[in-house]
Amino acid sequence: MHTCKVPPAPKLRLYRINTGSCNGCDVELAATEALTRFGLERLGLSFTADPTQADLVLITGPLTVRSKGKVLAEYAQVPDPKITVLIGVCPISGGAFRDSYAVLGPLDEFLAADVNIPGCPPRPEAIVAGIAEAARLWRGGEGPQLAPAGFPAPANLRGRMSYRAEACVGCRMCQHVCAGGAIRFEEQEAGVSFTLWHNSCLFCGMCSHYCPTGALTPTGEWNLAHPQAQKYQMVEQGVVPRISCSCCGVPMLPVVPELMRKGYRALTRETAQLQTLCSECRQVRSIGGLQRCTK
Ligand code: SF4
Ligand code: SF4
CATH class of the missing domain: 3.30.70.3270 (Alpha-Beta Plaits)
Structure with a gap:
């Protein structure tokens, strides 16, 4: 009997470029590579130190003025078609280094980005999700989808x-x-x-x-990996x-109960009325001139 076997997906090789990062994302990437529980091998992915042998390019760091020439020359050695993954907010937007004299614009101004993995740094699971998406794109849309946002996270972990x-x-x-x-x-x-x-x-x-x-x-929600x-x-x-002051009618931004609770022991009818007054009318009222309000 003839059995139809699905051929295994080809193995893909990852090449990492650091454009001048603080190494935070590189530490997370190293953990992603080293710890089998993050499953890069299961996705048929392994790292190479030779850019000419790579399929996917992983980039960490903001593009610095000094590193630009070297980075773009190294990137050009990776043969097309290649899929490019930006890891951490620095290559995507500049992150904390945005507008520094030493840093150029986001990486997608200089090369074709395909997948972004925000975070500072992103967690390994988010990195895996972004790389899985990149592998899926390289294989023409075949393979695992991006893992959905909202994974269980440790208590007090800050995400989006x-x-x-x-x-x-x-x-x-x-x-x-x-x-x-x-x-x-x-x-x-x-x-x-x-x-x-x-x-x-x-x-x-x-x-x-x-x-x-x-x-x-x-x-x-720490997993925000997404296509470019x-x-x-x-x-x-x-x-x-904007609302209007209930006394003089000038446009104003609302004074929310959360703010009133900070200034008053309890929310009363009087504090509710104060909430509807602009700062000038509140001042007048506080010195006993509420009668001025005729509206
Ligand atoms: S957590 Fe808030 S303060 Fe910190 S970078 Fe994000 S938006 Fe800015
Ligand atoms: S109330 Fe909070 S969210 Fe709104 S502007 Fe002030 S700091 Fe920002």
């Missing part, structure tokens, strides 16, 4: 930040403390829009620590709507 516009007062403290430059605010007619780009976020948790209202909280086509879709967004 989650944002609640309804708890935000638009103070912008989060933007001020963000080392990755991941947070942007934009003035709009309807309010202030907030955007946090996961491809620049270091998972440091500073924004959450300093946020006075708890509008930003870390989640355990989704690079700019990896965002957390919301709009803090």
Whole structure:
């Protein structure tokens, strides 16, 4: 009897290039390679030290001014077709080194990136998920899919930040403390829009620590590996709507209960009324001039 056997997927070789990283991602990559439980071998993947023998290129670090020539020459030695994986936020966006005089733009300005694995550094499981996606792309879409986000994570592990516009007062403290430059605010007619780009976020948790209202909280979602086509879709967004002062009518950002709780022992009818006043009318009220409000 004839039995049809599916031929095993060809083995793929990985080549690593460090463009000038702090070595954080390289340590995680070394663990990913060395520990069999992360399963690179099971995916038919092994490392090579010879770029001319490689199929997939793994890049760590921001592209520094000094390393550019060497990095691009080394990259060119890997024969086409090759799939390129950027590991950590540095090669994807510049990460904490963005805008440094010593660092050039994101790697995709100089070569064709295929898969991004954000994080600072990403966990080995996320690295494996990104490399698995790269192998799948190399094999023409065959093979394991990217592992879904939201794996069980150790307690207190910081992953992607989650944002609640309804708890935000638009103070912008989060933007001020963000080392990755991941947070942007934009003035709009309807309010202030907030955007946090996961491809620049270091998972440091500073924004959450300093946020006075708890509008930003870390989640355990650490696996954010994604194809390059989704690079700019990896965002957390919301709009803090403007309201009108209940006294003078000027547009203002809302004063949320989370903030009032910090200043008052209990939320009462009076504090609820204060929440609807702009800062000027609040001052007037606090010195007994509420009668001024005629609206
Ligand atoms: S965790 Fe917050 S402060 Fe830290 S890099 Fe990410 S967005 Fe910025
Ligand atoms: S998220 Fe928090 S820190 Fe950032 S603007 Fe809103 S209230 Fe302020």
